[in-house]
Structures are given as C-alpha cells and as structure tokens.
Amino acid sequence: MTAVPLILDGYLDELPIPGDDGLTARFRVISSPTDDATDETVFACRTADPHLAHVLLNLMQPGDLLRIGGHLALPGPTDEGGPRMDVDALELLARAPARHLAEMTLDRYGSYLVVFDPDVDTVPVFTEAGIRVGTAEHKDAVTHLIHAHESGSPPPSS
Template sequence: MTAIPLVLDGYLDELPVPDDGGLTARFRVISSPTDDATDETVFACRTADPHLAHALLNLMQPGDLLRIGGHLALPCPTDEGGPRMNVDALELLAPAPARHLAEMVLDRYGSYLVVFDPDVDTVPVFTESGTWVGTAEHADTITDLIRAHEAGSPPPTP
C-alpha cells in the first residue's frame, strides 16, 4: 500500500462511526476544489488518535467544514478495499450552518441525544440509554452541558 502525505479541506459527510470502543473513528469528508458538485471527491477517513476520535464523535456534526491532515493510503491491486485517508490532524474551520427547523428534530451528539423544538430555545439532552442529562439554555450550550455531565456535575436547572 502506498501512503501519500495530504492535507485537505472538506465537509463532514455524516456522523462518524466509532471503532474500538470510541478510541478510533471512521468518517467521510467531501472535498471540492471548485465548489462544483461535479468536482467533489468523497474521502473515506479513519483516525487511530483517541483525541481526534473523541472530537469527531462528540463535538463535530455533519456539514462542519474541517481541515484534515494525514496520509492517503492507496491500495495495491491485490489489496482489498479502496483508498483511505489515515487522519492524524483535524481542525474545525467552520461549524455547519444552523438548519432552519420546521418541526421537532432528534439529533445525536456522540452518545447523547438532543431534542430541537423550533418553538423553544431550550434543548433537552439525554444519554442514548435514556438517562436525563439536563436542559441546555440554547443550542450553543449543549456541549457545555454534556461536559458537565461527564465530569459528574449535577445538571444546571433552567
């Protein structure tokens, strides 16, 4: 397998998939040098860095503009699978634009679930097993609420 050093900017295509209990992650990045859909390339990516995997699984969302660095692994003709980007550097360049909500939406932040209701600013947060985490005052404070929960702090009262 040939590995080519590469840095590229692109959009996170979908929620990352955890491997090895969340220590590694698989994800896809869509990159286009011209912003024309006909020039887009989808890169299958993987990171073995637990810090990057944590950031991808807990802080990133589809549509985020990322700068990724690593090595593009090109398979030999006898290898199975296609090209893959082994990522060892990750930078959030711009968060995904806020989506205009017309109805209630359930979304995932890593192993947490949040409920967006277009009629209210507050956002209820639960673990994927259904444990109550708390209510974020608005979408920008969801990550703070999750961090407080993981640190063992009681949920703030609205």
C-alpha cells in the same frame, strides 16, 4: 499500500462512526476544489488518535467544514478495499449552518418576546411583562404586528 501525505479541506458528510474499541473513528469528508458538485471527491477517513476520535464523535456534526491532515492510503493490486485517509490532524474551519430549529424557541424583538414553533407558521408575540400582543400569521409579519401594537392601530391582516 502506498501512503501519500495529504492535507485537505472538506465537509463532514455524516456523523462519524466509533470504532469497536471506542478510541478510533471512521468518517467521510467531501472535498471540492471548485465548490461544484461535479468536482467533489468523497474521502473515506479514519483516525486512530483517541483525542481526534473523541472530538469527531462528540463535537462535530455533518456539514462542519474541516481541514484534515494525514496520509492517503492507496491500495496496490493485491490489497483489498479502496483508498482511505488515515487522519492524524484535524481543524474545525467553520461550523455547519443551522438547518432548522428542532424545537420551540423564545426570541426577543426589543422589548417584545416571540415564540417560534417549527411545527406551526403562526408566531405568538408578547410584551416583556407577559401581556399578549397578538399572533403574527408568519415570522415575517412579527415586526408589522409590533408596529401596529405600538401605534395603537389594528394589526395588519395577511
């Protein structure tokens, strides 16, 4: 195999897979010089560095933007397997955006509290004292419900 030094930026494709020894990791990185899907290249990667393996297995998630450095191993005519990146340097450039809320959360709108539940569209609204203001038909109607409560007018209908 021929090894070519390489540094590239790309997105972690899926959760890394631990090696049998627990000190290594395998993962894939998607890189695109133009951010166009037709220009994407998927790099099969592995690291033998226990520290990098720990970071990948415990702190990274799919969609994180990474800068990886190492050597691109290119197989010769008698080698089995395809090209792979042997990673010896890793930098997190940006966390993956939150794709959705996985569980019920409580959020604050000034002196009001709202409950977001990913399983339903309606949003209960309360004062800080725990007095129920009402239920917004969807998250975009929360501020309308709060304004109606503050002005003493009936809540808007959706």
